[in-house]
Amino acid sequence: MENFTYFTPTRYIFGRGTVDRAGELTRWTGCRKVLVVTGMGSAVRSGLYAKVAASLDAAGVAHLHLSGVEPNPTDPKVREGIDMCRCEGVDGLVAVGGGSAIDTAKAIACGVPYDGDFWDFYAGKKVVEEALPVGVVLTIPAAGSEGSGNSVITNTATMQKISLRTESALRPRWSILDPTLTFTLPPYQTASGIADMMAHIMERYFSPTTDVEVTDRLAEGLLKAIIEEAPKVIRDPADYQARANIMWAGTMAHNGVCGCGRVEDWVSHFMEHEISALYGVTHGAGLAVVFPAWLTFMAGRRPAKVAQWARRVFDVQSHDDTTAALEGIEALKAFFGSIGLPVTFTGLGIDSPDIPQLVKNLHITKGEVIGGYYRLSAPDTAEIYKLML
Numbered sequence: 204m205e206n207f208t209y210f211t212p213t214r215y216i217f218g219r220g221t222v223d224r225a226g227e228l229t230r231w232t233g234c235r236k237v238l239v240v241t242g243m244g245s246a247v248r249s250g251l252y253a254k255v256a257a258s259l260d261a262a263g264v265a266h267l268h269l270s271g272v273e274p275n276p277t278d279p280k281v282r283e284g285i286d287m288c289r290c291e292g293v294d295g296l297v298a299v300g301g302g303s304a305i306d307t308a309k310a311i312a313c314g315v316p317y318d319g320d321f322w323d324f325y326a327g328k329k330v331v332e333e334a335l336p337v338g339v340v341l342t343i344p345a346a347g348s349e350g351s352g353n354s355v356i357t358n359t360a361t362m363q364k365i366s367l368r369t370e371s372a373l374r375p376r377w378s379i380l381d382p383t384l385t386f387t388l389p390p391y392q393t394a395s396g397i398a399d400m401m402a403h404i405m406e407r408y409f410s411p412t413t414d415v416e417v418t419d420r421l422a423e424g425l426l427k428a429i430i431e432e433a434p435k436v437i438r439d440p441a442d443y444q445a446r447a448n449i450m451w452a453g454t455m456a457h458n459g460v461c462g463c464g465r466v467e468d469w470v471s472h473f474m475e476h477e478i479s480a481l482y483g484v485t486h487g488a489g490l491a492v493v494f495p496a497w498l499t500f501m502a503g504r505r506p507a508k509v510a511q512w513a514r515r516v517f518d519v520q521s522h523d524d525t526t527a528a529l530e531g532i533e534a535l536k537a538f539f540g541s542i543g544l545p546v547t548f549t550g551l552g553i554d555s556p557d558i559p560q561l562v563k564n565l566h567i568t569k570g571e572v573i574g575g576y577y578r579l580s581a582p583d584t585a586e587i588y589k590l591m592l
Contacts (some may be wrong), residue, residue: 204415204464210370211458213350214377217451219443221379222340225255225297226262228377232336234295236265238288240308242272242300246342251384255299255340267291269311275364275479275486276303276310277357281321284311288335295336298375301396302346302355302486305339309354309373312337325356325365331372339378344385344450345396345487347403347457349378357480363568364480366472380454382446390437394542395487397433397449400456401426402490406472409501409508409576412465422461423515425452430516430538437542468575471497473568474584477561484551491544492551495536496590502528505577548591558588 216224229237239255246252247270259266269284287293288311298308313334314321323329339349348354352369367373385393408422429452435445455461474497475489501509502525510524513531521527536546548556562585565573572578579587 204418205412205466207463208370209459209463211350211374212371213375213458215350215380215454216377217380217447219381219383221381222251222254222384223258225338225340225379226258226260226264228379229259229264229295229297229338230262232295232338232376234264234336236267236291236293237295237297237338238267238269238284238291238293238308238311240272240284240296240298240300240304240311241268241270242274242304244270246270246299249387251340251342252299255297259297266297267293272300272304272307274303275357275483276307276355277359278310278322279359280307281310281314281356284308285314285321288315293335295338297338297340299340299342301341301343302348302399305337305341305346305348305375306354306356308337308339309334309348310356310367311335313373322358325358325367331367331369334372336376337373339375340384341378341380341450342384343388343392343396344453345399347400347453349375349380350454350458353457355476362480362564364476365568366476378454380450382443382450385446385450386441388440390440390543391485391488393436393440393449394433394539394544395485395491396453397429397487397542398491398494398539398544399487400449400453401429402471402487402494403456404461405494405512406469407462407465407467408512409468410465411576415465418461418463418465419511423512425455425461426516428452433538433542466575470574470576470579470584473565473573474561474587477564477568478551478553478556481557481561481564482551482553484553488544488551491539492546492548492591493587495532495539495546496587498528498532498535499590500583500587501577502532508576556588556592558585561588
């Protein structure tokens, strides 16, 4: 096990009716005027934005509204939010929605007090040292951004989709998690979120670090719980207990606890970011295509951990590591298929992917050799992309 620091300052408020505490929690962070960031309109249409606004009003917190954040959020909306905050003297942000709204709010939060271009943080030119406080009302369990210090934004000029990772600066101060807010999610969006949270766990699980049994077991337990609960929420979207378990799993998947004491990988996320940047696919659905291909590549190079995952998560019985690994991968693909997710490029609606361009963009952004579990160069990542055909 590696040395590690684990710090999670986020205050989680979980359960029915907790939206009414948004104003109280915003005041608790010391904010007096906030920018509320929402997506493409569902928060307004459902009445959720009005509830949040009423709670802020009751707590004496002034507020502005930035709406229209798209899936796979981009830099123009971040820049718009930064300008609004600076012009209006905003001292905090409240994101109402899923990962796109939260990640946009985080990008605004670090951009407002910074003299330069906020993209400097994403491009690795600067380290975030100061940010406005961010609160979250979560509506889509998927990205885990309600509990992480991470934010993913696409630069429309360069078509780079980059994840910014911070230990504490961009972790939300508070996050409201009310499972009833997820009842109306379409099945595909629910399933895509499930794939995303599973990928967050597996990016940490597949590590060269040995003797991390406690962290391994945490990850395996979360994966098994997600696999058990997922069919329930697909079958009955208003199953509160199943929704509650999925929602909490999504937070636990990405708040860092599954990565304690180990080197992490993240190649599958990097590879998917290039797919969704180029083709605009849903991130979680893209991961359902990428991860089985990545695992298949690893089954032929470094099968032992893949075999452990297959045996412990999918109860595979084969004694040979490569065979067990491949059986686990087939079980994962069958699971994704059972909840309505694709496992090939064609399933994503991409019949002729530009693999050379995907590989070029990937290595321009992330370097010539990437990966924590197994070091991958351009020929390797090209082979993995081909395994998605």
